[in-house]
Every structure is written in C-alpha cells, then in structure tokens.
Amino acid sequence: MADNKRPETMQRITTPELAQAFIDEQLAALRDQIGDKKVLLALSGGVDSSVVAALLIKAVGKQLTCVHVNHGLLRKGEPEQVIEVFRNQMDANLIYVDAVDRFLDKLAGVADPEAKRKIIGKEFIEVFAEEAYKLDGISFLAQGTIYPDILESGPVKSHHNVGGLPEDLKFELVEPVKFLYKDEVRVVGKQLGLPDNMVYRQPFPGPGLGVRCVGAITRDRLEAVRESDAILREEFKANGLEGRVWQYFTIVPDFKSTGISDGLRTYDWPVVIRAVNTVDAVTADVAELSFNMMMHIVDRITHEVKGVNRVLWDLTPKPTGTIEWE
Ligand code: XMP
Numbered sequence: 001m002a003d004n005k006r007p008e009t010m011q012r013i014t015t016p017e018l019a020q021a022f023i024d025e026q027l028a029a030l031r032d033q034i035g036d037k038k039v040l041l042a043l044s045g046g047v048d049s050s051v052v053a054a055l056l057i058k059a060v061g062k063q064l065t066c067v068h069v070n071h072g073l074l075r076k077g078e079p080e081q082v083i084e085v086f087r088n089q090m091d092a093n094l095i096y097v098d099a100v101d102r103f104l105d106k107l108a109g110v111a112d113p114e115a116k117r118k119i120i121g122k123e124f125i126e127v128f129a130e131e132a133y134k135l136d137g138i139s140f141l142a143q144g145t146i147y148p149d150i151l152e153s154g155p156v157k158s159h160h161n162v163g164g165l166p167e168d169l170k171f172e173l174v175e176p177v178k179f180l181y182k183d184e185v186r187v188v189g190k191q192l193g194l195p196d197n198m199v200y201r202q203p204f205p206g207p208g209l210g211v212r213c214v215g216a217i218t219r220d221r222l223e224a225v226r227e228s229d230a231i232l233r234e235e236f237k238a239n240g241l242e243g244r245v246w247q248y249f250t251i252v253p254d255f256k257s258t259g260i261s262d263g264l265r266t267y268d269w270p271v272v273i274r275a276v277n278t279v280d281a282v283t284a285d286v287a288e289l290s291f292n293m294m295m296h297i298v299d300r301i302t303h304e305v306k307g308v309n310r311v312l313w314d315l316t317p318k319p320t321g322t323i324e325w326e
Pocket of ligand 1: 117203204247281318321322324325
C-alpha cells in the first residue's frame with residue numbers, strides 16, 4: 001500500500017535538529033488529524049509507545065488517554081516509571097491497570113510456550129478492551145507501529161499493537177512513527193525529553209518476563225527472574241555497557257540442583273544469563289565480557305536472589321539457540 005511506504009524523500013533522522021523538525025511536522029499533522037476528538041493509546045513503556053505518547057501529549061494534551069496494563073511480567077521498576085514519567089511529569093491522562101493476579105491466575109500450570117504467549121496476548125486485549133469500553137467518545141486508536149513492523153523484517157511485534165480488538169473498538173489509527181526505524185525513534189524520544197533508560201532500552205518481548213520464567217510460571221520463580229534481571233542491568237550499567245550490548249537478560253528454568261550455603265545443603269534454581277549482540281535479531285553472537293565482571297554478577301545473584309544457588313552463562317550463538325529461551 002502506498003500509504004505504508006516510507007516516502008523516498010524522507011531524510012534519515014540522525015540529529016536533534018532533524019528530530020525537532022520531525023516533531024514539529026508531526027505535531028501539526030496530529031492536530032490536523034485529531035481535531036478536538038479523543039485518542040486512546042496502549043502504553044507499555046517501551047520506546048515506541050512512549051514516543052507516541054509524548055508526541056500526542058504535546059499535540060492534543062488531555063484528549064489522549066493512555067492505558068498501561070501491568071500484566072505482572074514487566075521488569076523491576078517499569079510500571080512505576082510509566083506512572084512517574086507520564087502521569088507525574090507530563091501530566092497525561094493515564095489509566096494504570098493492575099492486572100497482575102488476573103494474568104498469573106490464567107497462566108498457572110500452563111507450561112507450553114505458545115499457549116503461554118496466546119494467553120498473555122488474549123488477556124491483554126481483553127483488559128485493554130474493558131478499559132476502552134469504560135471511556136466515552138473515543139475516535140482514534142494510537143499505536144507505536146514502526147517501519148520494521150510494516151516491512152515485517154524486524155523481531156516479532158508484541159501484542160501491544162492491539163490488532164485483535166473487537167469490531168466496535170476498531171477506531172481510526174494514529175501512527176505517527178510508522179515510517180521510522182528504531183534508531184530514529186530513539187533520536188526523537190531523546191529530543192522529546194524522555195529519560196535515557198526509556199529511550200535506549202533494550203528490546204523486550206511483548207510476553208515480557210513470562211518467556212524467561214521457563215515452563216509453568218510460578219510467582220516465586222518469576223520474582224527470581226525479575227530480581228536477577230535487575231541485578232544484571234545494574235551491573236551492565238555500572239560497567240558502561242548499557243546500550244552497548246544489544247540484549248542481556250536472565251532466565252530461570254524449572255529445575256533445581258543441589259548447593260551449599262552457610263554449611264547447609266540447598267536445593268534451589270539456577271539463573272541462566274544470556275547477553276548477545278546482533279544487527280537484526282535473525283542471527284546473534286554471544287557478547288564477550290570481562291571475567292571479573294561475570295564473577296561479580298554470579299556472586300551478587302547467588303547471594304541476593306531468593307531461591308537461587310547457581311548461575312549458568314549461556315554461550316550459544318543464534319543459530320543454534322534463539323535469543324529467548326521460549
Ligand atoms: P528469538 O528468541 O526468536 O528473538 O531469537 C528475536 C528477538 O525477538 C524478541 N522476541 C519477541 N518480541 N514478542 C516480541 O515482541 C515475542 O513474542 C517475542 N519473542 C522473541 C526477542 O527478545 C529478541 O529480541
């Protein structure tokens with residue numbers, strides 16, 4: 001569709017000046033498209049939806065309603081940051097939905113990776129639709145679609161592109177960053193004043209930590225994924241590797257092994273660490289890291305994360321291993 005082709009004359013956005021020109025142009029286009037009507041946005045806190053939210057807040061202010069669904073599978077501190085940045089700092093209309101119990105109850109006992117993904121995607125749409133039905137007079141649905149999503153060459157897009165909505169919620173779409181590549185979205189986000197850890201965030205799958213809590217998700221193992229991930233991110237940041245290694249995260253498999261702590265035998269989970277570099281996520285190389293740093297991370301995770309007695313480092317390139325474990 002001609003509508004979905006990046007104009008050939010469009011310059012690559014690489015500088016703050018070019019980002020500002022794009023922002024000015026989009027603000028005018030958004031005001032023109034939306035007029036005095038109301039817009040709805042599913043705001044995950046990822047860079048794409050955050051940039052769309054920031055643009056819309058500047059363009060139409062309180063005509064925008066953002067819905068942030070906490071499905072319990074977000075990284076440590078993420079829901080709090082969405083509230084802080086968008087509600088407290090940008091004064092947006094933000095509906096925060098605590099759907100943690102609802103998602104985790106539905107996922108209880110489900111071990112199959114595709115079944116888990118389906119439940120998370122379906123439940124997300126249901127929760128979002130319930131919120132949308134409570135609102136009056138919505139005319140537009142904003143989405144953080146970016147150009148690789150249209151080209152379908154990028155990583156699988158998350159369910160945050162709320163494509164499966166019921167017919168009566170299929171509003172006209174507002175997609176201000178649909179011709180941008182990821183690096184351009186980041187330049188625009190930086191120019192819009194979004195925090196660095198939001199703008200330079202590593203890719204995060206829609207099903208979130210759910211695909212890193214291998215097999216049937218339990219709350220205690222999920223907490224071990226979340227806490228170990230937070231430690232890993234802290235250490236990568238402290239070593240100047242934030243934004244320099246493409247993706248790094250932890251996984252907690254659903255088996256235990258023996259260990260020893262304070263002279264007592266333990267029977268606990270291992271944490272697996274995966275840190276990779278890639279250009280397009282189709283193939284990936286294992287990131288080469290300092291052994292001292294790795295041992296420090298092992299020490300912190302085994303001492304600070306409840307229920308964990310061992311750390312394994314995944315040295316498998318893609319292929320043969322995918323980046324995620326599920
Ligand atoms: P794999 O594991 O297939 O992942 O090597 C390639 C990239 O895609 C991300 N990924 C997902 N993103 N929904 C998403 O939005 C998903 O279900 C999903 N699965 C994998 C993964 O994090 C990596 O960056």
